[in-house]
Amino acid sequence: MSFAITYDAYYADYSITDYLTEWSNAFGDVNHTAGNTEVGGNNTGGFYGGDTFIDGTQYAITSTENDYSALIAGGDLTYTLFAEPAHTLYGSLDSLAFGNSLQGGSAVGTEYYLAAPEVTFSGLDLSSTIDEGQDGTVHKVVYGLMSGDVQPLLDALASAGIDLTSSLDSLSFAAESTADAAITAESAEVDVVGVAETTDTLLAA
Secondary structure (H helix, E strand, O other): EEEEEEHHHOOOOOOOHHHHHOOOOOHHHOOOOOOOOOOOOOOOOEOOOOOOOOEEEEEEOOOOOOEEEEEEEEEEEEEEEOOOOOOOEEEEEEEEEEEEEEEEEEOOOOOEEEEEEEEEEEEEEEEOOOOHHHHOOOHHHHHHOOOOOHHHHHOOOOOOOOOOOOOOHHHHEEEOOOOOOOHHHHOOOEOOOOOOOOOOOOOOO
C-alpha cells in the first residue's frame, strides 16, 4: 500500500501512538453494545455513499462523552446488522480521519468531513470478508476505535512496518496540513506491504 499521513501543526511532535492515545482518551467508549443501541441513536454513527443506511464509502461517529471528538472511516464498508454474522463491519478500509466537529452525512446529502481535522491516515489498504465476522481486521479496527481502543489499529500499522514512536514531523510519509497538503502528502507516500493481511476488533459486538 501507499501509506500517508496529514496532520495539524499542533501535533507535529506527537508520534502515531501519542496521538491515537490522546484521541482515544478524549473520544472514550460510545458503548455500542447489544442492548445499548438503537437505529438513529447517538452512539450508532452513520454511513454515507451507499445504497442503504448500513453501507457506504464512509462511516462516521461522534463521541458520546464530549459531543465533538469524531472519526471518519473511508473505504467500501458494509454492516450486517442482524444478518449473519450479526453486527459485523466488513469490506475495505482505506482511510481514517480524526478530529473534532463532524459535519455532513446522508441527512444533509454531503460527504462527512471534520470542521477541525487533526490527523488523517490514508492508503491503509485494510480489508476483511463477511466470513471473517467480528474477527476481521476492518471490524476490529473500527469497533476498537468506537470503543476507545486503538490497539487493533496500532497492531495493523506495526505489522506493516510503520514507525509508531517517531514524531510525525520526522516521518517521510507524513505532511503538515496546509493548502497544499494533498500534493505534499501524495509525494511523501511510502509503500508498505501486508496491512491487508493483518488480523488484529462497529458495532454491537
